[in-house]
Amino acid sequence: xxxxxxxxxxxxxxxxxxxxxxxxxxxxxxxxxxxxxxxxxxxxxxxxxxxxxxxxxxxxxxxxxxxxxxxxxxxxxxxxxxxxxxxxxxxxxxxxxxxxxxxxxxxxxxxxxxxxxxxxxxxxxxxxxxxxxxxxxxxxxxxxxxxxxxxxxxxxxxxxxxxxxxxxxxxxxxxxxxxxxxxxxxxxxxxxxxxxxxxxxxxxxxxxxxxxxxxxxxxxxxxxxxxxxxxxxxxxxxxxxxxxxxxxxxxxxxxxxxxxxxxxxxxxxxxxxxxxxxxxxxxxxxxxxxxxxxxxxxxxxxxxxxxxxxxxxxxxxxxxxxxxxxxxxxxxxxxxxxxxxxxxxxxxxxxxxxxxxxxxxxxxxxxxxxxxxxxxxxxxxxxxxxxxxxxxxxxxxxxxxxxxxxxxxxxx
Ligand code: HEM
Numbered sequence: 001x002x003x004x005x006x007x008x009x010x011x012x013x014x015x016x017x018x019x020x021x022x023x024x025x026x027x028x029x030x031x032x033x034x035x036x037x038x039x040x041x042x043x044x045x046x047x048x049x050x051x052x053x054x055x056x057x058x059x060x061x062x063x064x065x066x067x068x069x070x071x072x073x074x075x076x077x078x079x080x081x082x083x084x085x086x087x088x089x090x091x092x093x094x095x096x097x098x099x100x101x102x103x104x105x106x107x108x109x110x111x112x113x114x115x116x117x118x119x120x121x122x123x124x125x126x127x128x129x130x131x132x133x134x135x136x137x138x139x140x141x142x143x144x145x146x147x148x149x150x151x152x153x154x155x156x157x158x159x160x161x162x163x164x165x166x167x168x169x170x171x172x173x174x175x176x177x178x179x180x181x182x183x184x185x186x187x188x189x190x191x192x193x194x195x196x197x198x199x200x201x202x203x204x205x206x207x208x209x210x211x212x213x214x215x216x217x218x219x220x221x222x223x224x225x226x227x228x229x230x231x232x233x234x235x236x237x238x239x240x241x242x243x244x245x246x247x248x249x250x251x252x253x254x255x256x257x258x259x260x261x262x263x264x265x266x267x268x269x270x271x272x273x274x275x276x277x278x279x280x281x282x283x284x285x286x287x288x289x290x291x292x293x294x295x296x297x298x299x300x301x302x303x304x305x306x307x308x309x310x311x312x313x314x315x316x317x318x319x320x321x322x323x324x325x326x327x328x329x330x331x332x333x334x335x336x337x338x339x340x341x342x343x344x345x346x347x348x349x350x351x352x353x354x355x356x357x358x359x360x361x362x363x364x365x366x367x368x369x370x371x372x373x374x375x376x377x378x379x380x381x382x383x384x385x386x387x388x389x390x391x392x393x394x395x396x397x398x399x400x401x402x403x404x405x406x407x408x409x410x411x412x
Contacts, residue, residue: 008296011065011303015052019059026060040395041285045070045311055298066307067297068286072321072349074298075287075310079349079357083292085120086359089307090288090397111362119359126362136365137261142183143373144259149193150176151377156195158409167404170228175203177224180370222283223367227374228401229281229393230274234379235386235407237328241379244269244330248379255380259373267372272330274371278353280328281391283398285313287355312352313399321350382409 019025028034036044045068048056054071069075090113111122129135150172157165157172165172175192182190192203234241247269252259286309293304302308317325322332323343331339345351354361361367378384385408392402 005294005296005301008301009299011057011301011306014055014057014065014067014298014300016048016057016059017052024059041397042313042395042399045285045314049311049314055300064290064303064306066309067302069298069308069310070314072315072347075312075315075349075352077297078289078308078310081291081295081297082289082357082359084358085116085292086357087115087290087292088288088359089115089290123358123362130362131365133365136369139184139366140259140261140264140369140373143180143370146176146180146183146193147370147373147377150179150374151381153193153195154378154382154409155411162408163410164406164408167406169405169407170224170401173224173227173405174221176374177221177227177370178203181223184366222398223363223370225283225398225400226274226278226281226367227371228405229391230277230371230375231378231384231407232386232391232401232403232405233277233280233328234273234375235384236391238385240273240328240330241384244273244375245379245383248376252376252380259376264369264372267376268334269330270372270375271368272333273375274368275333276328276330279316279322279351280326281393281399282313282316282353284353284355285395285397285399286311287352310349310352312350315347315350316353318350321345321347381412383412384409 017025017028020027028036031037036047039047048058048068049070054069055074056068056070058066058068060066069078111119111126114122153172154165157169159166175197179190179192182188182192190203194203197204234244247267251257251263251266257263289308289310291302291304291306291308295302297308315321319325322345329339329343331337332343334340349356352360354364354367387408388403388406393399394402
């Protein structure tokens, strides 16, 4: 053990719910007796933070404890301690499947689940394509073409009387997302946007597979849910929508104006709207890292391999870091607006919907561009309204839209 670990407090001293021998904290999730029964992940995190403070230990069935961090300074330390090749052991069923199917995967496990040198090697090969603005730029026209088609389709999906989108509109958003991703990755049009896809058609089977994978793998289809939540926030904040439309009209005077990458540089309010949506509806609740060696975090010993989770979803809605935290205020992200000074956060680590550092989301630029183009096209074509209660979400490891997305679209 190195010198700086000699005077740290033992892991057992970290506050947290007391575990029982053999079953750990499992009993707390049982009906009738369990305080966490039926509690979603985000609420559970908030309960742990309120009761135990900024660093919380939660013993599960595994040998290694899980450590939850609820303050930006501790999250910063986690990243400093993660090492040059960060480890994130998640999605184990997917990893094991790939390991057992060497005939298909040939020992390649993909970025999400691979570790060590194999992750580093893979990441260094794909990063240049996925992260460089110049490369991402080249896909603008493709995303624009699909999104234009999708927005035309949205008109036809409405109920002719109420002008509302159908209950299963999220399935339509999946189709948009799958079609976009396949065109970017494979340069191939799947045909997901065709009307009345047969249940046994190739595109619908593909969509079902993505959804199924989603359930199995803590849901990889993040852009769809971010898009659903974004349309909800814009529809339910009329004043912000009017402001947004002003900006959209200034860059898209005509409905058919082509969206170019240069145009995407001139839409600070669109970007603010997306950032603010990701603050209030972060897709992941936390960023997981496994410690590469014994470390000292928050004054405690954290053993090698422990799961450490930076709980950014709790921080991004905490009044300590964001004033008026539950309000949708896109201006807080716009540098030259008065609200920027009033409501922005000075803590980098209180907002990280795409993670942080060398192992952060590699698809961030693509996801943002998809959302920007979708928002531009929708707002240029429709006034959108929401006549129901607050958006319901399901929160496990990731957050997904649960309410039927019955947005009302009024033609402009
Ligand atoms: C709104 C949409 C999205 C959100 C909120 C999101 C969020 C995240 C987060 C939080 C992580 C973990 C980062 C960390 O551990 O520091 C991650 C990892 C990752 N994301 Fe995304 N993501 C989105 C869209 C995408 C898209 C469209 C792609 C693919 C084109 C993608 C590919 C990946 C990959 C491959 C990783 C693993 C990276 C690695 O381990 O090196 N994501 N994402």
